[in-house]
Amino acid sequence: MSNISSRMDALPITTFHKVAACALAFAYFFELADLNTFAYAAPAIVSHWKIPVHDVALITSFSFGGMFIGGASGGLLADRFGRKRAFILSILVYTLFSLLNAISWDVFSLAAFRFLTGIGLSSMTVIANVYISEFFPARLRGKVMGVIFTLGLVGIPATAWVARLVVPVAPWAWRLVFVWGSLGLLAIPFALRLIESPRWLLMKGRFDEARRALEKLERAAGRTPETGAVVNEPATNEAAAQSKASVRDLLAPGYRAQTIGLSLIWIFQTFGFYGFVAWVPTLLVERGFSVAHSLEYASLIAICNPIGAWLASGVVERFERKWIVAVDALVIAVSGVAYGLAPSPVFIVIFGAMVTITIQLMNATLYIYTPESYPTHLRSMGTGFCYGLGRLTNVIGPFIVSTLYVGFGYMSVFTYISVCWLLVALVVALIGPRTTGRSLESVAPSETIVLQKGVES
Numbered sequence: 001m002s003n004i005s006s007r008m009d010a011l012p013i014t015t016f017h018k019v020a021a022c023a024l025a026f027a028y029f030f031e032l033a034d035l036n037t038f039a040y041a042a043p044a045i046v047s048h049w050k051i052p053v054h055d056v057a058l059i060t061s062f063s064f065g066g067m068f069i070g071g072a073s074g075g076l077l078a079d080r081f082g083r084k085r086a087f088i089l090s091i092l093v094y095t096l097f098s099l100l101n102a103i104s105w106d107v108f109s110l111a112a113f114r115f116l117t118g119i120g121l122s123s124m125t126v127i128a129n130v131y132i133s134e135f136f137p138a139r140l141r142g143k144v145m146g147v148i149f150t151l152g153l154v155g156i157p158a159t160a161w162v163a164r165l166v167v168p169v170a171p172w173a174w175r176l177v178f179v180w181g182s183l184g185l186l187a188i189p190f191a192l193r194l195i196e197s198p199r200w201l202l203m204k205g206r207f208d209e210a211r212r213a214l215e216k217l218e219r220a221a222g223r224t225p226e227t228g229a230v231v232n233e234p235a236t237n238e239a240a241a242q243s244k245a246s247v248r249d250l251l252a253p254g255y256r257a258q259t260i261g262l263s264l265i266w267i268f269q270t271f272g273f274y275g276f277v278a279w280v281p282t283l284l285v286e287r288g289f290s291v292a293h294s295l296e297y298a299s300l301i302a303i304c305n306p307i308g309a310w311l312a313s314g315v316v317e318r319f320e321r322k323w324i325v326a327v328d329a330l331v332i333a334v335s336g337v338a339y340g341l342a343p344s345p346v347f348i349v350i351f352g353a354m355v356t357i358t359i360q361l362m363n364a365t366l367y368i369y370t371p372e373s374y375p376t377h378l379r380s381m382g383t384g385f386c387y388g389l390g391r392l393t394n395v396i397g398p399f400i401v402s403t404l405y406v407g408f409g410y411m412s413v414f415t416y417i418s419v420c421w422l423l424v425a426l427v428v429a430l431i432g433p434r435t436t437g438r439s440l441e442s443v444a445p446s447e448t449i450v451l452q453k454g455v456e457s
Contacts, residue, residue, distance in 0.1 A: 004198060004214060009138045014220035016195050020135060021148055023190035024128050027091055028152025030184025031124050033159040034098050036302075037181040038063065038114060039278045040163035041174040043285045043294055045110075048171045053286065053405065055107045057398035060278055062111035064270075064398075066118025067391035074123030075130075075384025082204075083131040083197045083380075088188060090127055094120025095185040101178035122391055125367075126384045133371040133379065134197040142321065145368040146313025153305040153360055160302035164295045199376045250382050258373045259382060261431035265325070265424055266390030269366065271397050272420030273359055275413065276336065279401055280352065287410055289345075297345060301352035308360025315361075321369045322432035325362060329425035332358045333418040340414025362424075373433050 042056050077086040097116040104110035136144045159180065166176045201210035250259040284294035315324060335358060339351035374382035404412040
């Protein structure tokens with residue numbers, strides 16, 4: 001007998017793992033680029049269309065409505081059609097609708113297109129995170145996530161500098177920023193070379209395909225594939241459990257605590273993260289800086305995005321991930337207040353860089369921490385539910401920011417952001433699960449399926 005989980009976790013990094021890492025990094029690059037296109041185009045749109053700050057909030061809010069649907073549907077699509085096919089579909093959705101952003105003619109058309117783009121963006125994030133957690137060995141998945149996310153985060157400063165270069169050219173040039181975001185379509189040829197997750201194939205009862213996929217990985221590692229029965233630990237009552245999993249299962253004994261904890265973490269993380277990232281360029285203009293200077297400062301801050309994920313790749317396997325999240329959230333809270341109090345452009349960039357680095361360290365950690373907190377039959381649904389719930393609640397986030405700014409001034413926004421991060425630290429410290437270095441199958445209780453070689457059901 002052999003255990004498919006232990007066989008996958010014992011593998012070294014093969015050519016197939018490297019191809020997957022490249023495909024995922026490429027997709028993340030343009031997903032993160034597209035996620036930030038509106039933030040960098042917004043100051044010019046406000047000037048071009050003569051719209052108030054509340055309209056920026058409206059458009060951003062629509063984006064999060066789409067992200068909620070994308071987070072929830074991404075998990076369902078990945079469960080039904082497979083990680084690979086769902087991943088490719090999500091890329092097509094976000095890139096094609098991003099291109100339509102470029103032809104928007106008023107606030108409501110842009111809001112509608114950002115809503116549709118958000119569906120694809122969140123779907124891709126959920127599916128990619130699940131695939132990474134299932135495909136890469138347990139001892140390396142945190143480090144691999146950090147490396148992939150580091151490369152993907154280069155898309156944010158790249159987008160900032162694209163905006164810095166093209167937006168001042170003409171009043172309409174902000175449209176080119178959305179064209180840039182649509183170039184994620186180029187990730188499709190790489191995604192087509194992915195191997196489907198053997199864990200997902202087993203859960204769907206496609207035993208021969210799972211065996212062939214695993215044997216392909218073992219041969220690529222220079223190993224002779226094992227023969228005999230294959231044991232899959234993380235299943236419930238036979239492979240059909242995969243298609244019967246529901247949100248109710250996420251709140252069953254054994255999963256309730258991590259579902260509540262992770263949902264709260266993602267809610268407050270999303271409030272704090274997008275309260276900063278989505279508003280910095282616009283608030284700098286409102287504070288009195290020109291659009292060009294606002295984009296210049298935001299571009300300098302954006303350069304620091306990959307640094308946070310790079311730091312994560314070095315610490316996520318050395319320390320318990322729940323404590324990385326807790327401590328990092330405290331640092332973000334302090335840095336956010338310091339940014340709000342920054343007296344000059346130099347300090348704006350310095351403290352903005354600190355917030356950016358620590359936020360991306362947080363994101364890289366959460367992206368691996370969330371899916372590894374669930375067994376295979378609940379992984380996509382659990383990740384999509386918690387991630388999507390954060391996006392759904394943040395539909396009101398932009399209006400909180402705009403209301404605070406109009407009613408109480410610039411500093412109130414950053415006080416609000418810091419409180420959100422303090423709540424992240426509190427929640428993860430109290431009820432966050434421990435996951436570092438553990439097999440996916442050991443995180444939550446599960447039953448066992450024995451799949452005899454050559455047996456189809």
